Amino acid sequence: MKNIVYADNAATTPLSDHALSSMLPFFQERYGNPSAVHELGRDAHSEVEIARRAVGAAIGANINEIYFNSGGTESDNQAIVGACEHKAAKGGHIVSTEVEHAAVINTLRHLESKGHEVTLLKPDKHGSVGPEGLRAAMRPDTVLVSIMHANNVVGTILPIAELCKVAHEGGALFHTDAVQSVPSIPVNVRELKVDLLSISSHKFHGPKGAGALFVRYGTNLPPLIFGGGQEKGYRSGTENVPGIVGMAAALTEAKGKMGENSKRLAAWRDRIIEATLRIRGSALTGDPVKRLPGLASFVFEGVRESVLIVNRLSDLGICVSSGSACSASSQEAPHVLSAMGVEPALARASLRVSLSAQNTEADVEAIIEALPKVIDSLRADRNTLYGLPMG
Numbered sequence: 001m002k003n004i005v006y007a008d009n010a011a012t013t014p015l016s017d018h019a020l021s022s023m024l025p026f027f028q029e030r031y032g033n034p035s036a037v038h039e040l041g042r043d044a045h046s047e048v049e050i051a052r053r054a055v056g057a058a059i060g061a062n063i064n065e066i067y068f069n070s071g072g073t074e075s076d077n078q079a080i081v082g083a084c085e086h087k088a089a090k091g092g093h094i095v096s097t098e099v100e101h102a103a104v105i106n107t108l109r110h111l112e113s114k115g116h117e118v119t120l121l122k123p124d125k126h127g128s129v130g131p132e133g134l135r136a137a138m139r140p141d142t143v144l145v146s147i148m149h150a151n152n153v154v155g156t157i158l159p160i161a162e163l164c165k166v167a168h169e170g171g172a173l174f175h176t177d178a179v180q181s182v183p184s185i186p187v188n189v190r191e192l193k194v195d196l197l198s199i200s201s202h203k204f205h206g207p208k209g210a211g212a213l214f215v216r217y218g219t220n221l222p223p224l225i226f227g228g229g230q231e232k233g234y235r236s237g238t239e240n241v242p243g244i245v246g247m248a249a250a251l252t253e254a255k256g257k258m259g260e261n262s263k264r265l266a267a268w269r270d271r272i273i274e275a276t277l278r279i280r281g282s283a284l285t286g287d288p289v290k291r292l293p294g295l296a297s298f299v300f301e302g303v304r305e306s307v308l309i310v311n312r313l314s315d316l317g318i319c320v321s322s323g324s325a326c327s328a329s330s331q332e333a334p335h336v337l338s339a340m341g342v343e344p345a346l347a348r349a350s351l352r353v354s355l356s357a358q359n360t361e362a363d364v365e366a367i368i369e370a371l372p373k374v375i376d377s378l379r380a381d382r383n384t385l386y387g388l389p390m391g
């Protein structure tokens with residue numbers, strides 16, 4: 001494959017060498033089913049439990065509060081659907097935000113079709129919501145508040161501890177989708193006091209198809225998937241042992257290097273922001289300060305649509321995204337930007353650059369060099385093709 005600069009790490013990350021080498025024995029040598037009682041089964045079982053302890057330790061949870069599954073989407077689904085069933089006696093009202101990932105928004109839509117009432121909080125111009133807005137939306141029948149920790153499109157970090165306090169005062173459970181924040185920024189379930197928290201392995205150099213849901217001890221959720229009763233009945237199906245082992249290895253590795261990585265990434269992010277804002281008609285999206293260390297996001301005047309920026313950068317060997325992997329090829333503006341009040345014409349020309357620990361100084365230079373040229377050339381094309389003025 002040709003040399004590429006990969007800056008779409010909010011969509012997915014390459015597997016780390018450490019995660020890969022931890023996983024390999026579990027494909028052909030140590031392939032037992034963790035439910036089997038023979039030696040190979042016991043071996044797999046004990047590795048799954050070691051991984052469970054490691055994943056719990058990385059977010060301040062106990063071993064009996066971590067349930068493995070297929071990733072962030074499944075975690076979000078189980079947390080939301082399960083919490084509503086668990087608290088059904090209190091009512092059926094859920095509060096969330098307009099900036100959530102599709103895994104949350106579409107689960108809420110499904111519940112709405114089944115009779116639940118959903119209030120989505122409108123974000124401020126940076127993509128955040130505050131405790132006052134949540135307090136005003138709480139009702140006696142609110143059973144669940146689900147608010148993401150860090151936004152996948154603009155990188156804004158939301159005040160989860162404060163929001164969680166408001167939800168608990170109203171007697172509701174609190175779920176946070178921490179798929180983008182673990183382990184880029186410190187996440188401790190005891191400090192945040194959340195009841196449910198979703199994580200996804202492929203966002204931190206672990207394998208795809210593996211994730212975990214933190215369920216605070218004493219919060220009994222019904223399963224989404226029924227069967228042999230694995231994961232203490234929370235998630236039936238033979239465990240993805242290599243995936244679980246790889247996720248734990250990647251998470252432990254990334255958590256250990258969080259301090260140094262986030263410093264380096266934030267410095268690179270800020271350089272990209274500074275350089276990009278020198279392009280005429282560009283603007284930063286998301287919170288200028290409270291944002292993920294590796295994520296820079298922008299909109300550009302005079303560019304018809306994001307996919308053109310992404311394609312032209314891709315032609316130069318640079319992989320970035322318009323905002324969300326799920327809507328990457330769509331001509332629609334990311335719903336997050338619309339919710340933040342970004343003008344439709346601008347929101348359609350958005351860009352997300354997301355870095356990881358595997359990026360280099362040279363990658364950052366390549367992005368900074370290419371971006372102004374790409375934006376200029378797209379504006380020139382647009383003017384020739386459509387005779388439209390920029391601005």
Ligand SMILES: Cc1ncc(COP(=O)(O)O)c(C=O)c1O
Binds near residue numbers: 211
């Ligand atoms: C904030 C957020 N939540 C959930 C998901 C879904 O995670 P997964 O790809 O593991 O299903 C993503 C992935 O893009 C995400 O960014």
